[in-house]
Amino acid sequence: xxxxxxxxxxxxxxxxxxxxxxxxxxxxxxxxxxxxxxxxxxxxxxxxxxxxxxxxxxxxxxxxxxxxxxxxxxxxxxxxxxxxxxxxxxxxxxxxxxxxxxxxxxxxxxxxxxxxxxxxxxxxxxxxxxxxxxxxxxxxxxxxxxxxxxxxxxxxxxxxxxxxxxxxxxxxxxxxxxxxxxxxxxxxxxxxxxxxxxxxxxxxxxxxxxxxxxxxxxxxxxxxxxxxxxxxxxxxxxxxxxxxxxxxxxxxxxxxxxxxxxxxxxxxxxxxxxxxxxxxxxxxxxxxxxxxxxxxxxxxxxxxxxxxxxxxxxxxxxxxxxxxxxxxxxxxxxxxxxxxxxxxxxxxxxxxxxxxxxxxxxxxxxxxxxxxxxxxxxxxxxxxxxxxxxxxxxxxxxxxxxxxxxxxxxxxxxxxxxxxxxxxxxxxxxxxxxxxxxxxxxxxxxxxxxxxxxxxxxxxxxxxxxxxxxxxxxxxxxxxxxxxxxxxxxxxxx
Numbered sequence: 001x002x003x004x005x006x007x008x009x010x011x012x013x014x015x016x017x018x019x020x021x022x023x024x025x026x027x028x029x030x031x032x033x034x035x036x037x038x039x040x041x042x043x044x045x046x047x048x049x050x051x052x053x054x055x056x057x058x059x060x061x062x063x064x065x066x067x068x069x070x071x072x073x074x075x076x077x078x079x080x081x082x083x084x085x086x087x088x089x090x091x092x093x094x095x096x097x098x099x100x101x102x103x104x105x106x107x108x109x110x111x112x113x114x115x116x117x118x119x120x121x122x123x124x125x126x127x128x129x130x131x132x133x134x135x136x137x138x139x140x141x142x143x144x145x146x147x148x149x150x151x152x153x154x155x156x157x158x159x160x161x162x163x164x165x166x167x168x169x170x171x172x173x174x175x176x177x178x179x180x181x182x183x184x185x186x187x188x189x190x191x192x193x194x195x196x197x198x199x200x201x202x203x204x205x206x207x208x209x210x211x212x213x214x215x216x217x218x219x220x221x222x223x224x225x226x227x228x229x230x231x232x233x234x235x236x237x238x239x240x241x242x243x244x245x246x247x248x249x250x251x252x253x254x255x256x257x258x259x260x261x262x263x264x265x266x267x268x269x270x271x272x273x274x275x276x277x278x279x280x281x282x283x284x285x286x287x288x289x290x291x292x293x294x295x296x297x298x299x300x301x302x303x304x305x306x307x308x309x310x311x312x313x314x315x316x317x318x319x320x321x322x323x324x325x326x327x328x329x330x331x332x333x334x335x336x337x338x339x340x341x342x343x344x345x346x347x348x349x350x351x352x353x354x355x356x357x358x359x360x361x362x363x364x365x366x367x368x369x370x371x372x373x374x375x376x377x378x379x380x381x382x383x384x385x386x387x388x389x390x391x392x393x394x395x396x397x398x399x400x401x402x403x404x405x406x407x408x409x410x411x412x413x414x415x416x417x418x419x420x421x422x423x424x425x426x427x428x429x430x431x432x433x434x435x436x437x438x439x440x441x442x443x444x445x446x447x448x449x450x451x452x453x454x455x456x457x458x459x460x461x462x463x464x465x466x467x468x469x470x471x472x473x474x475x476x477x478x479x480x481x482x483x484x485x486x487x488x489x490x491x492x493x494x
Contacts, residue, residue: 004029005169009073009226012172016062016072023055023062023072026172027116030074033170034118039494042165044079044137045087045120054116061114069253070233071114076165076174079120080127081107081217082206090208091135092125094356095334104206105238106175106217113233118171122161125358126325127179127210130431132160132186133418134360142190142415143168143490146455150493153415153457156186162220163190167490173221173230177207179214180313181435184447187220188410188460191449191488193477194220195227198468199442200245203238211320212243214313214439224448224478228252231470247468255471260479261295266403270306271434273412279459280409283451287461288407290450290483291476301403303394306437308387313436314429315371315384321361322368328356392441399466405476408434410447410460434462444470446477450484458488
């Protein structure tokens with residue numbers, strides 16, 4: 001079989017079971033693709049020896065007839081996940097040289113399922129960003145380019161390296177994390193599928209924390225079926241994470257019937273934002289029509305507190321980040337600044353943090369420290385928490401009224417040029433306008449490609465589901481994916 005790295009997870013699994021290829025051959029195909037992809041900046045720490053050792057073990061496991069679905073499948077791991085003995089930097093200078101002596105729960109579950117880790121993937125520093133331009137490694141680059149242009153585009157953020165790697169067929173799937181849209185927005189920008197599970201579905205243990213009440217890991221894949229397969233392997237209860245849900249994880253792939261007759265799909269009027277491009281409007285309307293043709297009922301709904309979501313998010317997330325990032329002090333691990341004669345522990349902290357954190361991370365730490373400070377705590381942080389409760393209540397009421405899933409755009413535009421929006425942080429924050437509500441409410445959401453822009457770039461829609469009903473959500477996404485028939489791939493220029 002040629003071009004093994006272009007297979008989906010489901011296709012590769014079936015080929016492995018039939019003996020048409022081996023995990024070692026699959027892994028070598030991906031390693032070759034990675035070698036020729038430096039222009040994309042997707043992989044930042046390569047682990048070829050580890051990958052081939054795991055592939056050989058997977059082949060033995062498949063031969064024995066006792067192999068889970070992901071056994072032998074080559075994947076990439078976002079640099080936010082701690083991986084034993086392998087650099088885990090969260091794309092930050094302050095964690096340079098950090099090689100944890102433990103494995104995150106999610107990456108351990110994937111390893112135990114037989115998945116083959118090819119290496120670590122680029123991302124925004126500490127997952128703070130929407131374009132992968134805050135990374136200490138430099139930006140990841142979208143494998144897609146606009147028609148007739150050689151301008152580099154963003155793959156989105158913060159899981160930009162994961163999205164770029166999957167879209168460019170460097171791996172068959174990748175892990176991402178989503179705090180305000182960091183799985184779904186990059187998926188939409190790269191023509192891939194990104195699933196953000198319900199908060200508590202995937203363990204957060206061993207994942208470098210950004211905002212603990214919002215962070216959630218999930219799969220980034222080529223198809224909805226692949227998201228179902230990889231997602232099921234990533235999810236499950238973990239006693240080491242106090243927020244982990246002690247609920248069984250269904251066989252999501254078995255639930256992919258594509259039958260959504262009788263389902264009710266909500267179309268929220270508040271997502272029709274001012275200045276939305278016509279092609280996003282049309283994409284949304286076309287997606288709704290596809291679901292209606294598949295037998296679903298469409299219902300106009302209202303989520304009245306949506307307009308407060310972005311300001312509430314950009315109070316809560318920086319507040320939690322300022323607390324979580326206080327541990328990086330240059331004493332125990334990672335980067336340590338050089339001190340002048342007479343400097344003490346205070347100067348060590350100050351210099352290390354000033355030199356080790358990037359501009360965007362420092363901006364958010366300062367915002368977070370401000371909103372948590374005496375005199376401002378009630379005015380900002382507590383008010384934002386109350387708004388968050390109202391946003392969650394909006395969704396609860398809609399689902400209680402019989403809506404099964406909600407259809408929205410995933411992003412307000414197609415992928416933009418690298419460097420275009422970095423100068424204006426507020427403009428960058430607006431990229432999360434359709435995604436942050438899902439994190440604030442702790443709901444599952446999935447982004448999938450359903451069309452191309454006039455410039456030939458992928459555009460995605462988002463489906464939001466009921467809590468812990470990822471199986472039903474993925475089935476609705478599968479029906480939409482089938483109807484849209486999106487098969488476009490980027491032209492290889494790298």
